[in-house]
Amino acid sequence: MGFGQIQPRRLSDDIVARIESMILEGTLKPGERLPAERTLAEQFGVSRPSLREAIQKLVAKGLLVSRQGGGNYVVDTLGSTFSDPLLQLLENNPEAQRDLLEFRHTLEGSCAYYAALRATEVDHQRLRAAFEALQTCYTRAPSKISRAEEGAADASFHLAIAEASHNAVLLHTIRGLFDLLKRNVVTNIGGMYAQRSETRDMLMSQHRALFEAIIEGRAEDAREVSSRHIHYVQEVLSEAQREVERTARAQRRQGL
Numbered sequence: 695m696g697f698g699q700i701q702p703r704r705l706s707d708d709i710v711a712r713i714e715s716m717i718l719e720g721t722l723k724p725g726e727r728l729p730a731e732r733t734l735a736e737q738f739g740v741s742r743p744s745l746r747e748a749i750q751k752l753v754a755k756g757l758l759v760s761r762q763g764g765g766n767y768v769v770d771t772l773g774s775t776f777s778d779p780l781l782q783l784l785e786n787n788p789e790a791q792r793d794l795l796e797f798r799h800t801l802e803g804s805c806a807y808y809a810a811l812r813a814t815e816v817d818h819q820r821l822r823a824a825f826e827a828l829q830t831c832y833t834r835a836p837s838k839i840s841r842a843e844e845g846a847a848d849a850s851f852h853l854a855i856a857e858a859s860h861n862a863v864l865l866h867t868i869r870g871l872f873d874l875l876k877r878n879v880v881t882n883i884g885g886m887y888a889q890r891s892e893t894r895d896m897l898m899s900q901h902r903a904l905f906e907a908i909i910e911g912r913a914e915d916a917r918e919v920s921s922r923h924i925h926y927v928q929e930v931l932s933e934a935q936r937e938v939e940r941t942a943r944a945q946r947r948q949g950l
Contacts, residue, residue, distance in 0.1 A: 705740060709748035712738065717757060717768060720857055720865050725770030728758070788935070794878050795931075799924040801867065802852055806916035809858035810908045817858035818909055824854035825905045832898045845880035851901065855908065886930045893930060900926065 716722045728734055728749075735745045749766055752758040760766050813821065828847040831839055849872060856868035868875070886893045900923040907916035 705744045706747035706751060709738060709740060709745060710751050713748065713752060714757065718862050720862070722768050724768055724869070726768050728766045730765065791878060791881060794874065795924060795928050798875070799921060801864065802855070802924065803917045803920045805852070805856045805859045805864050805868065806904060806908060806920040807913045808861050808864070809855045810911050810913040810916040812860040813858040813908060821854045821858055821905065821908065824851040825901065828901060829898065832894060836894070841880045841883055844883060845876050848879045849876040858908065882927055882931060886927065896926060
């Protein structure tokens, strides 16, 4: 039996593997600029020629882009699930909004479950910061904060949960859907606040319960709270839609 020679692994391949791992785990984000070559070489403990060779390989793979005089960046389209035109179509279609809520029900429940099981102290700190930013939005009068700002804080909280799940597929799915998720929240809260006066207090309570379940490591509770949260949103929006339909019928009967 013959045995082929083992080819030594190039140092640049080890650097490629490290950077790929950082992208996959979410440490390096789409559009993020890498440190300067000298700094990055020192952090990795490698020579600058080996680092340059690794960067060239990552550029060829479509993971990085080098800008003349501007450094190296993770490609900003990495993980983009939907194009801007498709985002607009989904945002303006009521059935698509319903579909997104159903999708969120499954996705966010899993993120919450695994975050409760796996979150580290660093994850807890990031999650607490996102939660406090969202609570700050809730404590401000609706007239003093835009829906866009509140929607961004809500989406960022759920993204922090996805990061704490330590599941690369869940994380990159949520990141790829971030703009759509943010727009969905903005659309939802407008209709919900108009439909029920207690909605803001209810959302505040639900998010607090979700945060506490994750921090305390109660995985099944975290998934259940996430499920109840989405069910509540679906219930209020369905109620609002039925009200719109009843109003339209009444106006048609009067010939308006």
